[in-house]
Structures are given as C-alpha cells and as structure tokens.
Amino acid sequence: MADSAETRKLVYLVTGGCGFLGEHVVRMLLQREPRLYELRVFDLHLGPWLEELKTGPVQVTAIQGDVTQAHEVAAAVAGAHVVIHTAGLVDVFGRASPETIYEVNVQGTKNVIEACVQTGTRFLVYTSSMEVVGPNIKGHPFYRGNEDTPYEAIHRHPYPCSKAQAERLVLEANGRKVHGGLSLVTCALRPTGIYGEGHQIMRDFYHQGLRLGGRLFRAIPASVEHSRVYVGNVAWMHVLVAQELEQRAALMGGQVYFCYDESPYKSYEDFNMEFLGPCGLRLVDTRLLVPYWLLMLLATLNALLQWLLRPLLLYAPLLNPYTLAVANTTFTV
Numbered sequence: 001m002a003d004s005a006e007t008r009k010l011v012y013l014v015t016g017g018c019g020f021l022g023e024h025v026v027r028m029l030l031q032r033e034p035r036l037y038e039l040r041v042f043d044l045h046l047g048p049w050l051e052e053l054k055t056g057p058v059q060v061t062a063i064q065g066d067v068t069q070a071h072e073v074a075a076a077v078a079g080a081h082v083v084i085h086t087a088g089l090v091d092v093f094g095r096a097s098p099e100t101i102y103e104v105n106v107q108g109t110k111n112v113i114e115a116c117v118q119t120g121t122r123f124l125v126y127t128s129s130m131e132v133v134g135p136n137i138k139g140h141p142f143y144r145g146n147e148d149t150p151y152e153a154i155h156r157h158p159y160p161c162s163k164a165q166a167e168r169l170v171l172e173a174n175g176r177k178v179h180g181g182l183s184l185v186t187c188a189l190r191p192t193g194i195y196g197e198g199h200q201i202m203r204d205f206y207h208q209g210l211r212l213g214g215r216l217f218r219a220i221p222a223s224v225e226h227s228r229v230y231v232g233n234v235a236w237m238h239v240l241v242a243q244e245l246e247q248r249a250a251l252m253g254g255q256v257y258f259c260y261d262e263s264p265y266k267s268y269e270d271f272n273m274e275f276l277g278p279c280g281l282r283l284v285d286t287r288l289l290v291p292y293w294l295l296m297l298l299a300t301l302n303a304l305l306q307w308l309l310r311p312l313l314l315y316a317p318l319l320n321p322y323t324l325a326v327a328n329t330t331f332t333v
C-alpha cells in the first residue's frame with residue numbers, strides 16, 4: 001500500500017513491547033501495518049533499541065510503565081485503536097512469588113481491560129499460552145490437539161493458573177460496552193513454546209552446555225513431543241489478528257487460537273539441539289544412567305535449595321519438579 005499520510009491513522013499499544021515476543025511484535029507492526037500512525041511501546045524495562053525505531057514515518061512512543069498500576073495503563077491506552085497485551089511474568093523457575101505472578105498476569109490484565117473500557121479502545125489482543133490448557137497436573141498428554149479437543153485443564157502452578165485466569169477475563173470482556181457506546185472486541189492467542197532470536201531459555205541451555213564442556217545431558221525421552229513456534233510467526237499472528245478483528249468481530253471476538261507454525265514436533269531438548277548442535281554442543285544420552293526417579297530427586301533437591309537459599313540469593317535452575325513434569329509430557333497442537 002502506498003505510504004501516504006491519509007492512510008496512517010491507527011494508534012497501537014503493545015504492552016511488554018520490550019520482551020522476547022513483544023519486540024518482535026513491535027518490529028512486525030512497523031513492517032506490516034501500513035495504517036500505523038503511532039506505536040506505543042509500554043514496558044517495565046525499556047530497551048535501548050527503541051531509539052533506532054524513531055527515525056521512520058511512524059511515531060514510536062516508548063512508555064516506561066507497570067501494568068499493575070491502573071492509572072499508568074489507562075494513560076497508555078487512552079486514544080489507542082488496538083492494544084496487543086503481551087506483558088507478563090513468564091516464571092516457571094521460582095524467581096517471583098505466586099503473589100507477584102498473579103499481580104502482573106491477572107491484575108495487570110484486568111487493568112488493561114478496564115483501561116480499554118474506560119477510554120473507548122475497542123480491540124484487544126491478548127497473549128495467552130498453551131499452558132492455559134496443559135500439560136495438566138496429572139501429566140496427561142495432549143497429542144495433536146486443537147482448541148476444541150477435550151482436555152482436563154487442571155493446574156496448581158502459579159504461572160498457568162494466572163494465564164488461565166487472565167485469558168478467561170479477556171474472553172469474558174468481549175462485547176462489553178466501551179466509552180462511546182461501541183463494543184469491546186477481544187481475542188486470545190495461545191503460543192506453544194516460542195523460540196527464536198532473543199530466547200533467553202535457549203541462551204541458558206547454551207551456557208549450561210558450555211559449562212559442561214560442550215555437552216548437554218538428555219533428561220527427556222526423544223519420544224516426548226512438544227510443539228514449538230517461531231517468534232516471528234507468533235508476532236505475525238498477533239498482527240494478523242489485530243488487523244482482522246474489526247472486520248471479523250462476530251467470528252473472532254471472544255475466541256482463542258493456538259499459535260503453531262508446523263515447526264518440527266520434537267522433544268524440548270532435541271528441538272533445542274537443532275540450534276545448539278550447530279553451535280558446537282552435543283546431547284549425551286544419559287537417560288539409561290539417570291532414571292526418571294533420580295531426575296525427580298534432583299529436581300526436588302533444586303526446589304529445596306531454592307527455598308533454603310532464598311534469604312541469601314536467587315537460585316533458579318532450569319530443572320525443577322514443574323519444568324521436569326512439563327518437559328516430560330507430550331503437548332502438540
């Protein structure tokens with residue numbers, strides 16, 4: 001589409017816009033939304049890379065703010081046509097307290113919804129997660145499932161519980177009257193495990209491998225499959241949903257969609273090795289040496305150590321009872 005002033009009229013707000021996914025959403029909007037007039041990037045921690053984005057035709061507004069603060073959210077939302085809400089505490093390693101996870105992921109989402117209602121913003125896209133569905137606490141596999149597949153979504157961990165609550169709030173808010181009398185249109189996206197440029201967990205595996213002399217030790221059977229999805233495709237999915245939400249409000253409003261892009265179904269570790277192998281690491285198959293019960297013991301010891309050391313330092317290894325259980329349960333969409 002020709003770049004002309006009259007086509008640029010939309011104001012977007014991306015919360016968590018400096019995060020792993022958020023940054024890709026910000027860059028995708030600048031590349032793929034020709035109607036963009038202003039792009040507001042709202043985050044607790046603003047990245048220095050935002051400065052380089054301010055030289056283009058779109059007004060990029062960096063807003064340092066906290067989604068748990070309703071007034072800060074309302075100020076950022078006011079005047080926006082679309083909100084893409086990615087901000088959240090993605091913590092399954094025990095770094096934050098359950099209360100903080102709830103405060104950010106649930107209360108923060110409530111604040112975004114209420115800000116849309118109060119200021120008249122009609123379109124809200126929420127970044128939910130596969131974990132809203134599973135794996136559940138019983139370790140039931142979810143094999144090539146979809147949004148309609150029956151599954152007992154029972155959770156105890158603060159992160160999936162908070163994502164499930166937030167997703168429900170977003171979907172229930174669909175159809176609420178916003179300031180000005182029109183209806184709020186909401187939609188939630190459930191990415192599976194996202195990978196790609198800037199993925200901190202992939203970095204953590206890489207550095208763990210370097211510490212272990214270029215080796216990683218298999219803890220997950222290759223038969224366990226996880227769906228993974230490239231971050232650029234997840235960003236594109238968010239832009240597509242945002243662009244279509246107005247024209248297809250009746251079809252998409254209040255709906256939830258898994259995000260998957262045909263990335264190979266592999267175990268979490270084997271999928272990571274697609275990238276870490278070419279970086280010089282190799283996966284040593286120690287499954288025969290390290291039975292599951294011993295892994296669970298090690299994971300439990302990690303959790304105990306985390307609890308004991310908390311007054312002194314944050315000890316948050318990749319392996320804990322929750323991550324081991326998730327890693328060992330097939331979840332493919």
Ligand SMILES: NC(=O)c1ccc[n+]([C@@H]2O[C@H](COP(=O)([O-])OP(=O)(O)OC[C@H]3O[C@@H](n4cnc5c(N)ncnc54)[C@H](O)[C@@H]3O)[C@@H](O)[C@H]2O)c1
Pocket residue numbers: 015016017018019020021022042043044045065066067068086087088089090104108127128129130163190191192193194195
């Ligand atoms: N990474 C994945 O595999 C994955 C998969 C499915 C869904 N998700 C969801 O995608 C979203 C983004 O995840 P991510 O992997 O990019 O995580 P991330 O931690 O890289 O990004 C989250 C961003 O939110 C910001 N943030 C945190 N608390 C905030 C607050 N109180 N106020 C304002 N900003 C705050 C952080 O500063 C960060 O920039 C999250 O909602 C997460 O639940 C992630």
Ligand SMILES: C[C@@H](CO)CCC[C@@H](C)[C@H]1CC[C@H]2[C@@H]3[C@H](O)C=C4C[C@@H](O)CC[C@]4(C)[C@H]3CC[C@]12C
Pocket residue numbers: 090092128129130131192193194201217219220268269318319322323324326327
């Ligand atoms: C046995 C361990 C040592 O090799 C393996 C640990 C792997 C775990 C760190 C990861 C296995 C599955 C991951 C989660 C999954 O990809 C989906 C998620 C949903 C998303 O909303 C947030 C991230 C995550 C919880 C992701 C986190 C890391 C794993 C538990």
